[in-house]
Each structure stands twice: as C-alpha cells, then as structure tokens.
Amino acid sequence: MDSSQVPSKSCSICNEPTSLKCKSCSSSAYCSPKCQKEDWSLHKLLCSRLAAFSTPPGTNFRRAIYLPIHEKAPKFVWVPVEKSRLWDGEIQDDDDADFTEWLGERRFGFRMMKRNQVRNRELENEIQLTFKVTAYGSLGIPPLEVNECTGHVAKGKNISLWRGPILAMKMVGKDSELYGHIDMEDLRDLADFFTVTNAVMEM
Ligand SMILES: [Zn+2]
Ligand SMILES: [Zn+2]
Incomplete structure (x- = not known):
C-alpha cells in the first residue's frame, strides 16, 4: 500500500482505519x-473549545487556529474572508483573508503545509500558515518575540524558533485559493510540522 494515499479519516496518529x-x-x-491516548496531551488543548466554534458568526468567516506568542494553548478564532477583486473591481473566484485582527498590520509571510512528513501522509486539504515578517536588523527594528505556543504544541521538539503570532487556515483541497474551516484533527498535522520545518528567516 502506498502510504501517501491514506485518506484523511484515518487515525491521526498512525494512519490506520478509524474505529472510534x-x-x-x-x-x-x-x-x-492507545492512539487516542497518545494524541491526548495535544488534543486536549483545543477539544473543549470546538463546541463554541461550530457555527460561524457569518457566512464570510472561517475557523482558524491561532498560536499566540505568550500562551501555551492554541485557540480557535474566526477569520473574515472575501472574494478577491481585480483592479477594476471585477470579483474573482479566490478568497482574500483579513489577518489584521490576529496578526496586526505588519508585513505577512506564508508557508503551505502539504504533507505530514512525520506520519508520512499527504494532507487532503492544505494548511496555510501566516506569520509576521519584519525588516529585522535594519532601522533598529527589534526581532519579533519567540512564539511559545509553537514550542508547546511541538512538545519542545520544534527544530527552530518561530517568532510572532501565527495563524493556521485550512484550504479547500490542494492548490486552492479558497479557505475552509480548520478542524481538530488538523492540530496534529500542525504540531508535527514544527518538528520538521524551520521557521522562515526574517529578512
Ligand atoms: Zn492509530
Ligand atoms: Zn476531542
């Protein structure tokens, strides 16, 4: 069996078919x-919060996972999206997300998660990580503070220090510019990602 073809409703931990x-x-x-127990220390950080995030406050909101700088637990948050527009106002099919409530006004960087390398599976829906980038080092701008939440979800196995707040949003399928709602199971892929991927260097 090709392990890269495991469907998403397989066990979050071991990719076997699910039974509970x-x-x-x-x-x-x-x-x-056994696998549920293995996932629990991570899963419990968000499990009880999902119920309050089952219904979006409006049709243009998408559920995202926010990793704060100084808190251990990630949070579900709503992020507004709208159809992008061309310069002449013509509406396009792809979504634009408004990150400012969670990431502020500074310049943003992006990283796409397409595959869980730790558990050897393709992600059926890609996850977009959005973070702040600064002109660190020039004009006396201090570096952003280290994101403690990434270290906590990765159980200290993160291979580099991510800085600033981070927002994880789920795309609809692959190579898509449409946002969907992120789910509990995406938290495992997110935590694993930090254990194998270096933070983007600030320029
Ligand atoms: Zn399992
Ligand atoms: Zn749960």
Whole structure:
C-alpha cells in the first residue's frame, strides 16, 4: 500500500482505519484507545473549545487556529474572508483573508503545509500558515518575540524558533485559493510540522 494515499479519516496518529471518535468533540478519529491516548496531551488543548466554534458568526468567516506568542494553548478564532477583486473591481473566484485582527498590520509571510512528513501522509486539504515578517536588523527594528505556543504544541521538539503570532487556515483541497474551516484533527498535522520545518528567516 502506498502510504501517501491514506485518506484523511484515518487515525491521526498512525494512519490506520478509524474505529472510534473523541466523545467530547466528535471530531478527531482514531484506530484505538492507545492512539487516542497518545494524541491526548495535544488534543486536549483545543477539544473543549470546538463546541463554541461550530457555527460561524457569518457566512464570510472561517475557523482558524491561532498560536499566540505568550500562551501555551492554541485557540480557535474566526477569520473574515472575501472574494478577491481585480483592479477594476471585477470579483474573482479566490478568497482574500483579513489577518489584521490576529496578526496586526505588519508585513505577512506564508508557508503551505502539504504533507505530514512525520506520519508520512499527504494532507487532503492544505494548511496555510501566516506569520509576521519584519525588516529585522535594519532601522533598529527589534526581532519579533519567540512564539511559545509553537514550542508547546511541538512538545519542545520544534527544530527552530518561530517568532510572532501565527495563524493556521485550512484550504479547500490542494492548490486552492479558497479557505475552509480548520478542524481538530488538523492540530496534529500542525504540531508535527514544527518538528520538521524551520521557521522562515526574517529578512
Ligand atoms: Zn492509530
Ligand atoms: Zn476531542
């Protein structure tokens, strides 16, 4: 079997077919109580918060995961999106997201997660990480503060220090410019990502 073809409703931990769901959030699925237990220390950071984020405040809001700088636990947040427009106002098919409430006005950088290298699976829906970039080092601008949440979700196995707040949003499928709602199970892919991927260097 080609392990890169594992469907997304496979066990978050080991990719085997699932036989049980988390009773609390009814979202993450596992093959066994053993894998559920292995996921729990991460899963519990968001599990009880999903219920309050089941219904968007409006049709143009998408559920995202926010990783604050100085808090250990990530948060679900709503991010407004709208169809992008050409210079003449013509509406396009792809989405523009408004990150300012969570990331502020500074310049943004992006990183696409397409694959979970730790668990050897393709992501059915890509995850977009958005973070701040600064002209660090020039004009006396100090570096952004280290993001403690990334270290916590990666259990200290993050291979580099990410800085500033980070927002994770789920795309609809692959190579898509449409945003969907991020789910509980995406938290495992997110945590694994920091254990194998270097932070983008500030320029
Ligand atoms: Zn499993
Ligand atoms: Zn749960």
